[in-house]
Amino acid sequence: MRKQRAFRIGIHPINWVGEDVREHGADTTYETILNDIQRLGLTGTEMGRKYPQERAELRRELEARGIQLVSQWKSVLLSDPAYRERELAAYRAHAEFLSEMGSTVISTAEVGGSLHFDPRRTPNEKEVLRLDDAGWHCLAEGLNAAGGIAREYGLKLAYHHHGGTVVESPDEIDRLMELTDPSLVWLLYDTGHAYYGGADPLQLLRKHYERIAYIHLKDVRPAVLDEARAEGADFVTCIRKGVFTVPGDGCIDFAPIVSELAARGYDGWAMLEGEQDPALHPPFEYARSALRYIDALLEAASGKE
Numbered sequence: 001m002r003k004q005r006a007f008r009i010g011i012h013p014i015n016w017v018g019e020d021v022r023e024h025g026a027d028t029t030y031e032t033i034l035n036d037i038q039r040l041g042l043t044g045t046e047m048g049r050k051y052p053q054e055r056a057e058l059r060r061e062l063e064a065r066g067i068q069l070v071s072q073w074k075s076v077l078l079s080d081p082a083y084r085e086r087e088l089a090a091y092r093a094h095a096e097f098l099s100e101m102g103s104t105v106i107s108t109a110e111v112g113g114s115l116h117f118d119p120r121r122t123p124n125e126k127e128v129l130r131l132d133d134a135g136w137h138c139l140a141e142g143l144n145a146a147g148g149i150a151r152e153y154g155l156k157l158a159y160h161h162h163g164g165t166v167v168e169s170p171d172e173i174d175r176l177m178e179l180t181d182p183s184l185v186w187l188l189y190d191t192g193h194a195y196y197g198g199a200d201p202l203q204l205l206r207k208h209y210e211r212i213a214y215i216h217l218k219d220v221r222p223a224v225l226d227e228a229r230a231e232g233a234d235f236v237t238c239i240r241k242g243v244f245t246v247p248g249d250g251c252i253d254f255a256p257i258v259s260e261l262a263a264r265g266y267d268g269w270a271m272l273e274g275e276q277d278p279a280l281h282p283p284f285e286y287a288r289s290a291l292r293y294i295d296a297l298l299e300a301a302s303g304k305e
Contacts, residue, residue: 003041003295005295005298006261006262006266006267006298006301006302007261007262007266007267007268007269007270008043008044008267008268008269008270009042009044009269009270009271009272009291009294010037010042010043010044010045010046010068010070010269010270010272011037011040011042011044011045011271011272011273011287012045012046012048012216012271012272012273013030013033013045013046013047013048013050013051014046014048014273014275015246015272015273015275015278015283015286015287016028016032016033016036016048016050016278016283017033017048017049017050017278018239018275018277019048019049019073020116020236020239020275021236021239021240021277024276024277024278024279025050025278025279025283028050028278029050030048030050030051030052031061033045033048033050033051033283034051034062034065034067035065036283036284036287037065037067038065038066038067040287040288040291042067042291043068044067044068044070044269044271045067045068045069045271046070046071046072046073046107046271047071047072047073055097055100058101059101068102068103069098069101069102069103070103070104070105070214071098071103071104071105071106071107071158071214071269072094072097072098072103072106072107073107073108073109073160074090074091074094074106074107074108074109075109075110075111075117076091076108076109076110076111076142076143076146077110077111077112077118078110078112078138078139078141078142078143078146079110079112079113079131079135079136079138079139079142079166080112080138084138084142084145087142087146088142088145088146088149091106091146091149091150092149094106095149095150095152095153095155096153098153098155099153099154099155103155104154104155104156105155105156105157105158105186105188105213105214105268106150106155106156106157106158107158107160107188107214108143108146108157108158108159108160108188109159109160109161109162109165109167110139110143110165110166111165112129112131112135112139112166113128113129113130113131113135113165113166114128114164114165114166115127115128115164115234115235116164116234116235116236117164117165126232126234128164128165128166128168129166130166131166135166136175136179137179139166139176139179140176140179140180140185143157143159143176143180143184143185144180144181144184144185147180147181147183147184147185147186148184150184151184156213156214157184157185157186158186158187158188158213158214159176159180159185159186159187159188160188160190160193160216161173161176161187161188161190161193161194161197162190162193163193163196163197163235163238164234164235164236168196168197168198169197169198169199170197170198170199170204172197173187173197173199173204173208174207177208177211182210182211185211186211186212186213186214187208187211187212187213187214188212188213188214188215188216189204189205189208189212189214189215189216190215190216190218190273191215191216191217191218191219191247191252191254191257192216192217192218192219192220192244192250192273192275193216193218195220195251195252196220196225196238196243196244201252201257202253202256202257202260205257205260205261206260209260209264212266212268213268214268214269214271215261215266215268215269215270215271216270216271216273217247217254217270217271217272217273217290217294218244218245218246218247218273218274218275219244219245219246219247219248219249219250219251219252219254219274220243220244220245220250220251220252221242221243221244221245221249221250221251222250222251224238224241224242224243225238225243227241228241228243239276240277242276242277242281244273244274244275245274245276245281245286246272246273246274246286246287246289246290247272247290247293247294248289248290248293248294249274249286249289249290254293254294254297255297255300255301258294258297258298258301259297259300259301262298262301262302263301272287272290272291272294274286274287274290
């Protein structure tokens with residue numbers, strides 16, 4: 001039985017199959033993922049690398065289980081003007097696909113400067129290359145253009161602040177929000193990446209609530225993060241070490257976050273995320289536990305109103 005909630009809760013397939021750590025869940029089938037989502041009573045998912053790539057087949061498999069494709073990650077390299085034309089053409093194709101699938105947001109992240117995602121980087125490099133002023137303004141202009149494309153297709157560009165990228169820290173998130181057009185560039189608020197990047201997740205939520213179009217609910221194991229930082233581990237190594245987990249299994253206090261969202265009337269999607277080794281942390285059991293945790297917080301929040 002599917003529950004009525006203050007806002008829509010879905011789940012990301014990254015709980016079953018890693019995106020940045022390819023060996024996580026490498027043998028898991030898309031049928032297992034979608035069947036588990038259906039068993040959880042959830043109706044929203046993001047695109048995953050194991051899902052069918054052919055649109056008719058993907059639509060058939062989702063519709064058979066009453067599941068909506070909410071979004072799909074789109075990497076962009078817009079901080080370098082040499083890439084803008086091809087990036088925007090790819091963004092248009094991505095928007096067309098998501099629009100056809102009935103999605104409303106595009107999870108979008110700049111990969112320029114990243115160790116793991118920037119095609120210009122070499123394997124021997126060790127640091128994220130932060131943007132200079134010219135890079136920031138080029139990125140903002142490019143995102144505004146991409147946001148205009150998204151709007152043409154009835155979508156919102158939801159910018160995903162993300163560990164290991166140039167929009168990671170609270171100051172970087174603030175600067176991105178300041179430089180971009182609020183009618184074209186929205187925020188994907190991610191609790192786990194907020195903490196990882198040095199922000200207080202609740203403060204970030206309150207500061208930029210009016211720009212939030214989409215949410216990822218992720219938790220953090222602080223002892224693992226501290227150990228990884230002491231070793232100078234990069235972002236992907238942090239994932240392998242188990243820095244992230246599902247809500248209720250880490251250090252983030254989700255009670256005021258959930259209460260804030262409910263009080264403000266947030267009615268968009270919020271995806272449960274763990275991004276950890278499924279062999280060590282069984283995805284269905286962890287997801288069920290996280291869902292019970294969030295539902296209990298929603299029930300407590302409704303009692304305060």
